[in-house]
Amino acid sequence: MSKKWMLVMALLTVVVTVLAACKPSPTPTPPPTEAPTEAPTEAPTEAAPTEEAPQYDVYRIGIFEEPVSLNYWNYLGPGSSVWTSYVLTGYAASLFGLADKTFAFVPVLAKEIPEPYKEGDRWVIEVEMVDNAVWSDGEPVTAHDVVFTHNTCKELQLTQNWPNNCAPLGADVTAEALDDYTVKYTFDVTPSLGIWNAGVALAPILPEHFWGPVVEEARSYIEGVAEPEAERPEDCEAEDLSDEEKAACEAWAAYDEAYENARKTLYEADPTGSPVFGGFITDKWEPGAFVQRSQNPNYYFKGAEIIEYSDGTWVRKMPDGTTLQLYGEATGDVTLDYVSGPYAPNVILSIYGSQDSAFLALANGEVDYVLNPLGLSRGLREKAMQGEGIVAYDNPDYGMFYLAFNMRKEPMSYYEFRQVFDIIIDKEFVINEVLQGVVYPMYSTMPPGNGFWYNPAIEENHPYKGLTREERVNLAVQVLKDAGWTWEKEPQWDPDAEDVIPGEGLKMPNGEPMPEVTILGPGPAYDPIRATFNQWISEWARELGMPVRSELTGFNNILGPVFVNADFDMYILGWSLGNPAFPDYYEAFWASWNDTATSGNFNTPGFNNPDYDALVNRFMSTTSIEEARDLCFQMQEMLADQRPYIPLFYKRVTDLARDNIEFPYTEVLGGIEAAAGFQTDAKPHFR
Amino acid sequence: MWKFLGKRLLQMLITLLLFQTATYFLLDAQPGDIADLLALNPDIPPAERDRLRAQLGLDRPPVERFVNYIFNFYRGNLGVSFQEYPRPVIDIIKERLPRTVVLFLTASLVSFWAGFVTGKILAWKRGGWIEYTATITGVTLYTVFTPWFALMMIWLFAVTLNWLPAGKFLDPLKWLDAPISANEVFTRMITSAFVGLVVMFLGFWLSNRMPRRSRPAVRLLSFLVPLGGILLYWRLNGLGFYAWDILRHLILPVLTVTLIAYGGTMLLTRTSMLETLREDYILTARAKGLPEKDIRDKHAARNALLPVWTSLVFSIGGSVSGGIITETIFSWPGIGLTLLNASLVADIPLAMGALTMIGVLTLVSHLVADIGYVFLDPRIRY
Incomplete structure (x- = not known):
């Protein structure tokens, strides 16, 4: 190819590129990025006051996985998926919800909080709904939608x-519309906090006028399909099935397929x-x-004012002047006061x-905020903070990272064995000295951020908090010796070296050598914090002569x-703890009937x-929030003593956002991410 | 030739089946399954988890699942994604494959063209400082750590100079009122580029059969006509604004992939040319007094092209899988990113769909390479 020819090609390429670059937008209106030139560019609080209602920019949020579907039933x-929840937040209506900061149980479409009463052998709750709420297409939200x-x-x-929305904890719940704005629920059991407050009352409501035909079509598959009378056989693939079992398998297969x-x-x-x-409409x-x-x-x-007071009072003032006040006399300081949006024209x-x-895009100004459910490493935080106008909001997470023991096996079944681990784990040392304070030590099975349910006495009275390493080693040796454990060579504290002379040949109280045990846990690539804890714990245990291995x-x-x-023997993992208004995980994680080995x-x-089971039973069946709190405190004490889990730490949630975004509030359990970035109530000032 | 093709197609089918068998059982051998991951919610009772497992077919033995999968696959049913249940895998692949094809086909063709041209010139003018500089640059690009290089490109062109977007394939704010979907624009872009390239190729092919004097004009026209046609098409259909937005986002990832691939092609061409230049027929051509350009382009370069052609065709086939890193860093939602995410959550049907697509493309590439040899080297016959 000649030089001349190459030159012509190059020139043409440049011309074509310039031509294409100069091509105007086909849309008659300018793209929304072109903010009015008179828009304030300073921080949100310094926005110039105007006579007209203020205008806001598009709220640009970064996410880093695709939603699965926009179909709420599928969601x-x-x-x-958490990513789907971000794009569907606020999609459905509900009768009740949770207050912003206190997580108190408050009405959404209900007029007030109803009291249950007995009717025959069933419990009843009647909910009166507001009669002026509408869907985005203007159709009224009625009791028929709820039913x-x-x-x-x-x-x-x-x-x-x-199932948690229509049959929580296996309860039989019926719903009936008494009129357009009154729903009557009946229950076969006491509508406890777990069944009503954390279940049916929070259930989503979807519009019948849109989904009705789809549901009708779906129903056509199960019309006339009755549950087979024969019991469902355990294994339909077994070769020695009787004719009756084969028939039952076929009947159940047809039934399952229809549904x-x-x-x-x-x-x-x-x-x-x-x-x-x-x-917002997605x-x-x-x-x-x-x-x-x-x-x-x-x-x-839109335009409703939400106020919360330090005495627990919750107030909602609607634009038409109607006010709903609950849980107090509004006597304390105002802890929250904002007016509901939406403000941004689009999200x-x-x-x-x-x-x-996603965080590079935030630093580069492409998005205003990143919804990040995975936690933020220090390096990534620092990299993103290098961007201009990035603000960090730190909040406690509603989660728990813990060491769990398999209490079905020796030596984990020994109370003293678990107690010794509680003694030797110096959480403050690992967190402050090794991990530079990226997480917070945890002592109770309830994160301190959930103040209502958190029992502060667990941490305040923790017997091993603040001990020196020498004290920990000596105490651990003493506890094991008192329980009948023996060594061929007992571990000792060497004051000169300020270190432990490791023990050897540890034997359990039954005289058997302690078997090797493994602490399973995620590797450093997945979670360096848990991996670090795992290695330190196994190292401290080995010093006592315990054959413990990190995996x-x-x-x-x-x-x-x-x-x-x-x-397994032991493992280190974490839980996100769900609904902060009612911690039913005390039943899920520790009730005997939920044993993984027997119930899955x-x-x-x-x-x-x-x-503990008796406490849990009372906790799950009570309708009194005060009694539930007291029971929760007792359960925390029992778990801190019995130690099926040793809580290790809880994380800090860091939200990074650009300073043009004005959030309704920034101090909240779980962080701004847990509120899906306040899409409705955030004010995106023009950039 | 037809017998050869038939035999090769049969071989390809057997190879694909073996490939699918190996990949299916490897994916299935991963500890845990998607039902475990989805059901790590204490609010979901065990019966629900069992139901989910049954719904996804995970309660069946692996061999039975595999047989079902293969049986359905060869009837055109790739199953539904576990992760995006109940979305069909074929829909997901249809949505994402064009984006990968656009990115890597463009990068492969540009790097091939640039690498081949510079490689042959460097081999021809051996020994100068240009050759040393270009060789060092080529080796550097060929061996550079891709994620680091991609991040550096973003840092330079997007963050520091602010010339190009940092990632993604479009700017959402420009698409708020878009009348059609991005995928439709993508498809139109691919179609118009394909038609343009065919016209351009035909023009060049035609020019070689014309008198030497009129060749430059015909070549210029065969470049300008399709280019003008494409521009006119996008101006008239009112979607040029959106196509330009995608093109802008394409520049940085294409540049990055091109630079990485360019080094290899350039070095390969140079080496291949150096070997060819030692052949007796080159000496003969020189002795006959042929012009230097003819010896270089017609006698040496054409013979040096064979290994470069092989490398190009294989790289196109392999680019789909090799794009995982690039697609992740540039937030380019193609098949590579899909494969990565599907593998991480044990979404076996989707991972299998993506892997099978890669397998098919690789096998087809081998076939295309073999057929291409016939045209490039008249000595090769099947």
Whole structure:
């Protein structure tokens, strides 16, 4: 190819590029990025006051995984994912909700908090609804929508997260519309906090006028399908099935298939155009690129003022002047006061390929905030903070990282063995000296951030907090000796070297040598904090002569032994603790009937304590929040003593945002991320 | 030739089946499954978890699942994604494959062209400082750590100079009122580029059969006509604004991938040319007094092209899988990123779909390479 020819080609390429670059937008209106030139550029608080209602910019949020679906039925079913929750936040209505900062139980569409009463052998709760709330398409939100959603959940036997909304804890709950704005629920058991406050009352409500035809189509698959009379055989694949069992298998297979088809119809339905209740309508999903949300012009709570007081009072003042005040006389200091939006004309959830890319985009000014459920490493935080106008908001997380023992096996079944681990684990040392304070030490099974349920006495009276290393070693040796453990060579503290002379040949009280035990845990690539704790704990245990080994492995390698087979020694993992208003995890994680080995549930240590079970039973069945709190305090004390788990630490949630975003408040358990970035109530000032 | 093709197609089918068998069982052998991951919620009772497992077919033995999968696959049903249940895998691949193809096909072609041209010139003018500089640059680019290099490119062009977007394939704010989806724009871009390239290729092919004097004009026209046509098409359909936005976002990842691939092609061409230049027929050509340009381009370069062609075709096939890092860093939602995410959460149907697509592309690339040899080297016959 001649030089002349190459020159011509190069020139043409430049010309073409310039031509293309000069091409104007085909849309008649300028793109929304072109903010008015008179828009304030200073920090939000210094925005110039104007006579007209202030205008706000598009709220650009970065996420780094695709939502699974925009179909709300699917979202609470098989398509459940935190990323989907971000793009569907505020989609559904509900009768009740939780207060912003106190997490108190407050009405949403209900007029007030009703009292349960008995009618025959069933409990009844009647809920009166407001009569002026509408969906985004202007249709009223009625009791029929409530009943429709409840019945769909029950009739189609919706899966995954749905049962907690229509049949929590296995209760039989019916719903009936007494008139357009009154719902009557009946229960076969006491509508306890777990069943009502944390279950049915918070259930989502979806519009019947949109989803009705889809549900009808789904119902057609199960019309006339009755549950087979024969009991479901345990294994239909077994070769020695009798004719009756074969018939039962066939009947159940047909039954399952009918319901599966019905659910699939609902989960696969196109949600385009579905009316919503919240501040934003999710109206466009460009796969791999972004999700667009537009203002709901009919948002019921637009302009409502929410006030919370230090004495626990919660107040909501609607724009029409109606006021609802609960839980106090509004005598303390105002701890929260904001007016509900939506403010931004649009919310754009921009999808990035990785966490690094999303935070790089934040630093580069492409997004205003990043929704980040994975936690933020120090390096990434520092990198993102290098961007101009980035503000960090730190909050305690509502989670727990812990060391668990398999109490079904020796030596973990020995009370003193677990006690010794509690003695030797110096959380403050690992966190402050090794990890530079990136997390917080934890003593109770309730994170301190959830002040209502947190029992402060656990930490205040913790017998081993603040001990020196020498004291820990000496105490641990003494405890083991008192319990009948012996050594061939007893571990000793060497004051000159200020170190332990390790013990050897440890024998259990039954005279058997202590078997080697393994602490399973995620590797440093997945979570360096848990990996660090794992190594320090096993090192301290080895100093006592215990043959303890750290096994740092992939998360998937931990799942099977811990949550399926319950065949492990010890492990270090973490939990996100769900609904802060009612900590029902005390039942899920430690009630004997939830033993993973026998029930497949989440009591992984196999903790089996009748006294604890009795407390849990009372906790789950009470309707009094005060009694529940007292029981929760007692359960925390019992767990701190019995130690099926040793809580290690809780994390800090760091939210990074640009300074043009004005949040309604920034101090909240779980951080701004837990409130999905306050899409409705954040004010994005023009950049 | 037809017999050869038939035989190769049969071989390809067997290879694909073996590939699918190996990948399926490797994926399935991962500890834990997606039902475990999805059901790590204490609010979901064991019966629900069992139901989920049954719904996804995970309660069946691995061999039975594999047989079902293969049976369905060869009937055109790739199953539904576990992670995006109940979305069909084929829909996800259809959505993401074009983006990967656009990115890597563009980068492969540009790097091939640039690498081949510079490689042959460097071999021809051996010994100068330009050759040393270019060789060092080529080796550096060939061996550079891809994630680091990609981040440096972003830091330089997007963060520091602010010339190009840092990632993604579009700017959401510009698409708020877009009348059609980005994928539709993508498809149109691919189609228009393909038509343009075919016209351009035909023009060049035609110019070689014309008198020497009129060749430059025909070549210029065969470049300008399709280019003008493409520009006109995008101006008239009112979507040029959106296509330009995608093009802007394409520049940085294409530049990065091109630079990385360029080093290899350039070094390979140079080495191949150096060997060819030692051949007797080059000496003969020189002795005959042929112009230097003819000896270089027609006698040496064409013979040196064979290994470079092989490398190009294989790289196109392999680029789909090799794009995992690039797609992750540039937030380019193609097949590589999909494969990574699907593998991490044990979404076997989706991971299998992506891997099978990579397998098919690689096998087709081998076939294309073999067929290409016939045209490039008349001595090769099947």
